[in-house]
Amino acid sequence: MTELSYLADMPSAYERAFRARVVARPPGAVVLDRTFFYPTGGGQLCDLGTLRGPSGAVFPVVEVRKSGESVTHRLGRPTPSGAPQPLVGETVEGEIDWTRRHTHMRLHTGQHLLSAVLFELGGLKTRRAAMEGLGGTIDLEGPWPSSVPFGSVGPRLRTFLDPPREVRIVQVPRAEWESHPAPRSGAIPLPPHVDPVRVVEIDGIDRCPCGGTHVRSTAELGLFEPSEPQRQPGGFDRVVFRLSEAPAHSDRVTP
Ligand SMILES: [Zn+2]
Numbered sequence: 001m002t003e004l005s006y007l008a009d010m011p012s013a014y015e016r017a018f019r020a021r022v023v024a025r026p027p028g029a030v031v032l033d034r035t036f037f038y039p040t041g042g043g044q045l046c047d048l049g050t051l052r053g054p055s056g057a058v059f060p061v062v063e064v065r066k067s068g069e070s071v072t073h074r075l076g077r078p079t080p081s082g083a084p085q086p087l088v089g090e091t092v093e094g095e096i097d098w099t100r101r102h103t104h105m106r107l108h109t110g111q112h113l114l115s116a117v118l119f120e121l122g123g124l125k126t127r128r129a130a131m132e133g134l135g136g137t138i139d140l141e142g143p144w145p146s147s148v149p150f151g152s153v154g155p156r157l158r159t160f161l162d163p164p165r166e167v168r169i170v171q172v173p174r175a176e177w178e179s180h181p182a183p184r185s186g187a188i189p190l191p192p193h194v195d196p197v198r199v200v201e202i203d204g205i206d207r208c209p210c211g212g213t214h215v216r217s218t219a220e221l222g223l224f225e226p227s228e229p230q231r232q233p234g235g236f237d238r239v240v241f242r243l244s245e246a247p248a249h250s251d252r253v254t255p
Contacts, residue, residue, distance in 0.1 A: 001069040001070060002023075002031060002032055002033065002034060002035055002069070002070045002071040003033065003034035003035070004034075004035065004071070004211075005018065005034045005035060005036050006035075006036045006037075006038055006213055007198060007211060009169050010167070010168065010169045010214070010216050012036070013105060013169075013213040013214060013215075013216075014216075015036045015096075016036075016095060016096045016098050016101075017093065017094065017095045017096070018034070018035075018036045018093070018094050019091055019092070019093055019094070020032040020033055020034050020035060020091070020092060020094060021033045021089065021090070021091055021092075022086050022087065022088050022089065022090050022091075022092060023070075023088060024070070024088060025085060025086075025087070025088060026072060028074055028075060029072045029073055029074040029075060030051065030072075030073050030075065030085065030086060030092070031067075031070045031071065031072055031073070032071065032073065032092070032094075035064075035071050035073070035094065036094060036096060037049065037061060037064045037071065037073060037094065037096060038064065038101070038104070038212070038213055039064045039065050039066040039071050039072075040063075040064065040065060040066075041066055041211070042210065042211055042212050043108075043111070043128070043129040043130045043131055043136075043212075044104055044107070044108050044131055044212045044213070045104060045131065045132060046063060046064035046065065047061075047064055047096050047097065047100065047101050047104070048060070048061055048062065048064075048096075048097045048100055049061050049094060049095050049096040049097045050094070050095050051073065051075065051086070051092045051093070051094050051095075052092060052093040052094075052095070053078075053083070053085070053086040053090065053092055054086065054090050054091060054092075055083060055084075057078045057079065057080060057083030057084075058078060058079045059075040059076065059078045059083075059085070059086075060075065060076035060077070061073045061074070061075060061076075061094075062074050062075065062076040101213065102215075102220075103134065103243070104131065104212075104213060105213045105214055105215045105220075106215055106220055106221050106222070106243055107131040107134075107135075107136050107243060108131060108210075108212045108213065108214055109167055109200075109202070109214045109215045109218065109220075109221060110136070110221050110224055110241065110243060111126075111129045111131060111136050111138060111241075112185070112200060112202060112206055112208050112210070112214070113157065113160055113202055113205065113206065113218065113221070114138060114153075114157060114224075114226055114239070114241055115129065115138055115185040115186065115206075115208075116185045116202065116205045116206035116208075117153055117156050117157050117160075117205070118138065118140065118153065118185070118239065119184075119185035120156070120205070121148055121152055121153060121156060122140070122144055122145055122148050122153075123145065124140040124141055124142055124144065124145075124237075125140070125141045125184065125185055125186060125187035126138050126139065126140060126141075126185055126186055126187060127139050127140065127141045127187040127188065127236070134242055134243045134244075134245070135240065135241060135242040135243070136240070136241055136242075137238055137239070137240050137241075138226075138238065138239045138240075138241070139232070139236060139237075139238050140229070140236055140237045140238070140239065141187050141236060142235070142236055142237070143229075143231065143235060143236065143237050144229040144237045150228055150229060153226055154225050154226065157224075157225075157226070158223075160202065160204070160205055160218055161218050161219075161221060161223065164217045164218045164219035165202055165203040165204055165205070165217070165218045166202075166203045166216065166217055167200065167201065167202050167203070167214050167215060167216050167217060167218065168200075168201045168203070168216075169198065169199070169200060169201075169214070170198075170199050170201060171196040171197070171198055171199075172196055172197045172199050173195065173196050173197075174190075174194065174195035174196060174197055177196075177197045177199070177209075184207075184208070185206055185208060186208050186209070190209055194209070197209050198210065198211060200212075200214055202218065221243065222243055222244040222245075223244050224241055224242060224243045224244060225241065225242075226239045226240065226241045227239070227240045227241070227242075
């Protein structure tokens with residue numbers, strides 16, 4: 001079993017380096033007792049980076065996947081070449097590719113914000129989201145209503161970027177979450193075993209259960225704009241968005 005250390009709170013999403021113990025070695029990979037590497041899931045791609053073994057050899061982490069209760073880190077060729085993989089029980093030092101991770105955090109918070117605005121203005125929930133590179137797609141539960149000009153989405157979105165809004169991670173007991181159902185922009189039901197519910201709040205607009213990594217302020221999103229909805233086979237609409245390059249300050253973002 002791997003502790004998902006990036007889930008704990010907002011500062012955990014900004015941890016770029018950590019130590020952990022190897023608990024299993026499936027072929028070409030290691031399982032750690034805890035990890036800050038995000039495994040692919042929920043529309044968000046996995047983190048990449050490196051693991052340094054006790055001998056000093058550095059292994060690129062080329063894929064991170066959830067496998068039951070564990071997280072598998074698949075390793076590439078080490079430097080120096082031929083160095084043996086870390087053994088079960090040994091401590092490794094993980095380092096996350098921050099440029100990639102921070103882009104994923106910006107994308108995921110941007111998706112929540114856009115989903116919330118689409119729900120607010122068009123009354124449509126998001127049934128699927130996917131993010132890659134600097135862009136993402138939001139599949140709505142139906143067609144965008146013809147009575148609502150889609151051009152109103154961008155200006156409404158920008159009111160949450162300037163002035164920036166705080167983004168928070170809160171743990172809410174399941175019973176409390178069920179008894180105060182906030183208007184929900186997500187259409188995916190919570191699995192029955194989830195308790196407490198990890199809720200991502202964007203101040204003043206959205207509360208959404210989520211296991212992803214997020215930025216702590218919409219100031220880190222930069223400007224972004226959705227394109228017109230595209231009708232998909234099945235009759236629902238897809239909204240595509242793309243972030244600007246990383247805001248100038250993102251390299252200075254520190255835990
Ligand atoms: Zn999410």
